[in-house]
Amino acid sequence: MRRSTAIALLAVPLGIGALYWLMLHGHLELTAYLLVAAVLGMIGAAVWELRHGHRRWSALLLAGAVLTAGTVGGYGWNLNHQLDKIQRADDAVLSRGERPQEMPTKAVNILLMGADNPQQLVDKPTISELLAHGQWDPGAYRSDTIMVVHIPADRKSAYAVSIPRDSYVPIYDESGTEHSKQKINAAFSEYGPFGTLRTVENLTGLRMNHLAVIDFEGFRDLTAAIGGVDVYVPQTITDTKQNQTWPQGMNHLEGNLALKYVRMRYGLANGDFDRVARQQNFLRAVMEKVLSDGTIGNPVKFTKTLDAITSHLTVDQSWSSGDIRSLALGLRNLDSDHVKFVTLPLGRYDTVPGVGSVNIIDANRARQLWKAVRDDTMGRYLDKYPEDELQDPRNVS
Numbered sequence: 001m002r003r004s005t006a007i008a009l010l011a012v013p014l015g016i017g018a019l020y021w022l023m024l025h026g027h028l029e030l031t032a033y034l035l036v037a038a039v040l041g042m043i044g045a046a047v048w049e050l051r052h053g054h055r056r057w058s059a060l061l062l063a064g065a066v067l068t069a070g071t072v073g074g075y076g077w078n079l080n081h082q083l084d085k086i087q088r089a090d091d092a093v094l095s096r097g098e099r100p101q102e103m104p105t106k107a108v109n110i111l112l113m114g115a116d117n118p119q120q121l122v123d124k125p126t127i128s129e130l131l132a133h134g135q136w137d138p139g140a141y142r143s144d145t146i147m148v149v150h151i152p153a154d155r156k157s158a159y160a161v162s163i164p165r166d167s168y169v170p171i172y173d174e175s176g177t178e179h180s181k182q183k184i185n186a187a188f189s190e191y192g193p194f195g196t197l198r199t200v201e202n203l204t205g206l207r208m209n210h211l212a213v214i215d216f217e218g219f220r221d222l223t224a225a226i227g228g229v230d231v232y233v234p235q236t237i238t239d240t241k242q243n244q245t246w247p248q249g250m251n252h253l254e255g256n257l258a259l260k261y262v263r264m265r266y267g268l269a270n271g272d273f274d275r276v277a278r279q280q281n282f283l284r285a286v287m288e289k290v291l292s293d294g295t296i297g298n299p300v301k302f303t304k305t306l307d308a309i310t311s312h313l314t315v316d317q318s319w320s321s322g323d324i325r326s327l328a329l330g331l332r333n334l335d336s337d338h339v340k341f342v343t344l345p346l347g348r349y350d351t352v353p354g355v356g357s358v359n360i361i362d363a364n365r366a367r368q369l370w371k372a373v374r375d376d377t378m379g380r381y382l383d384k385y386p387e388d389e390l391q392d393p394r395n396v397s
Helices: 003-024 028-051 055-084 127-132 185-204 216-225 256-263 271-290 299-310 321-330 363-375 378-384
Strands: 087-089 108-116 142-151 158-162 168-172 178-183 210-215 229-233 237-239 244-246 249-253 313-316 339-343 346-352 356-361
Touching (some): 028 055, 055 299, 055 321, 108 185, 142 185, 168 185, 168 356, 185 210, 216 299, 229 271, 256 271, 271 339
Parallel strands (some): 108 210, 158 339
Antiparallel strands (some): 108 142, 142 158, 168 178
């Protein structure tokens, strides 16, 4: 065996191992460039071998180039296929009525909602199936998680602003018609995702470019796909409704335990607002795990993670797979340190006859907050009101 051939044979497994190491340590772009270079190098070497009469080695090199390109192409096709699996909700209803103007920049506002089936044992159509038939089934689903996710034009940061479910606001239906004031989660229950979108647009004055709804089963499957996440509980606390005690210290959340964590409300000192903080804390932990080298750089784990998300996700019909892919690529260098979680400021608690205990929004602060979102000046807003940002992970109840 020629020395060059032996070196080449030894270089293949070493190269594969090196590329896998680079992926696991987050160097995805460098890995992609090296894979392209490797394929082109093998093709060039095959041509050189053929010209020197070494047809067998030329064929082996070409086979290696085809196998490498095919494997990478197959992986890319599978990722695209995952995006195509996302359920789409017909958003034609948004053409009716008036809506806030679109932003003159490439900044994006996404309304993120968590959907929960209040009757777990009752079989019913999915959210996209309900909307596909043009009629929402009031009460079929509810949403206790409502966030406006703002991604600035430079894609270097992101802000998730939670609107607590008990916020007392005017409710709008999917056509933009105003109804009575209620807790904001009534918008989803009565009028579905597009009713919630109209309600949030009228509350904030911001145009929502897209909506995304993930059901709570998705939270469970997502934690299983990434091997769970760890959150810190500052002091032992018991949820009497779910019969779950959270001991002081680190708690590992996976599967149904993760659902119990984000659903908890009873036993928390600040009720609705502490639950929002828990939801944000959970999402922060998930984001750190998903964006870590061990998940996003691991093809097997990342595929499982993406499957867990897309299998339980519904977005508006106008949000194509290509647009989602482009946004994801634009955010490829974003890390968890540049994602800020914020909560709509509270003015006071109150009790409204026929509605119950509600949160009255601090109207002045809220106007400043939504203006900061619109003007991409959230950094300055949080410098002025740091208490609106999610606390350190070790201080969330």
